[in-house]
Amino acid sequence: MKKRVEIVKRIMDSNEQLAEQNRQKLDDHQVFGINVMASPGAGKTSFILQTISRLPEGLRLGVIEGDTAPVTIDADKITDAGMPAVQINTGGDCHLDANMVGLAIEQLDLNDIDLLLIENVGNLICPAGFALGNHANIVISSTPEGDDKPYKYPNIYRGVDVLIINKIDLLPYIDFRMDYFREGVEMLNPGLKTFEVSSKTGEGFDGWIEWLQEKVRTAQE
């Protein structure tokens, strides 16, 4: 049994080391990196597309798309919107790791990018445990998933820097107690920066874009 624990430990250390290398590469090129996590269907790609459509003049974005299958549906949408995208197919794995992200970074020209969005695999559990080398972690929750998610998937909310509450355009049609949801998050991650948005209508994006601009500016100082 002892032997097995040692092997697992070594794998984790290796991921940490590779994440550190990724971070160094991003820093060398003054690129601000964000790891975007969410449940399947919470709207990660739509959120990124709405962000692209509102990007301030001169802010250059690149996207790494994590998928469990070799379909390029999401990556195609990003390139259709005029931004460079690299797809990672995890081959069924439930999260990205630093090695995959490192290989994807090599496919991007970091000199042409100010902001790197890494769309993790749709999963509220696995991605929380693996450092990728990015600077900020965000989680997107969508209102139709229900207001009990912070209580049932606490780990993902504990480690993030920003929470996006997506699909607020559906609030009139569903039972979602915003107070209850946000109280749960507050217990796990007090004072967490939170934006309530609709990636469909664009509502609520101004604050998010401002936050993004500020972060990119700081990375370039």
Place this chain on the structure above:
Amino acid sequence: MKKRVEIVKRIMDSNEQLAEQNRQKLDDHQVFGINVMASPGAGKTSFILQTISRLPEGLRLGVIEGDTAPVTIDADKITDAGMPAVQINTGGDCHLDANMVGLAIEQLDLNDIDLLLIENVGNLICPAGFALGNHANIVISSTPEGDDKPYKYPNIYRGVDVLIINKIDLLPYIDFRMDYFREGVEMLNPGLKTFEVSSKTGEGFDGWIEWLQEKVRTAQE
């Protein structure tokens, strides 16, 4: 490297063996077992609650609730609805396994149950790889998750016996192409038994309840 592969193989074998023991226990008691899989927030618990409210006279149900945290929100809802429920806290793991389910089965009196619903952890990736000993696997997809899910999470659709398309009451408010979704599923799992339902309004449940009754009847012959 060879040693490590052997260890993993042995763990898998052990899960298969434990799943076989669970199956034997269910069969001995003429209990039909269903593994319910879905993304977080697809409506697994609401689906089970609507099923309970429509159970035919004399059909006795038990529920095993899989959660990644020690909250009993879902298990409480089931016992409030008058049915026996046992909660499994996976401690952060992204799926149930046969050992956990075996321990939970010991907490239920199988003589008092005709149908066992095992609500797996909310995850579209991990649960597909672990046999639990149940007779049928179902996946619940909800319309707000988007119509591209079969294309992006193919594995979960390949191995199931029934697909529930939940939250059809939200169709007027979202962009969801039912044809595109169902075509994707058809490629992965031709002829898959599918029910379009709303766990909120109860729409579409008649066919599902009929399917369930037929399965329970067969298990008791």
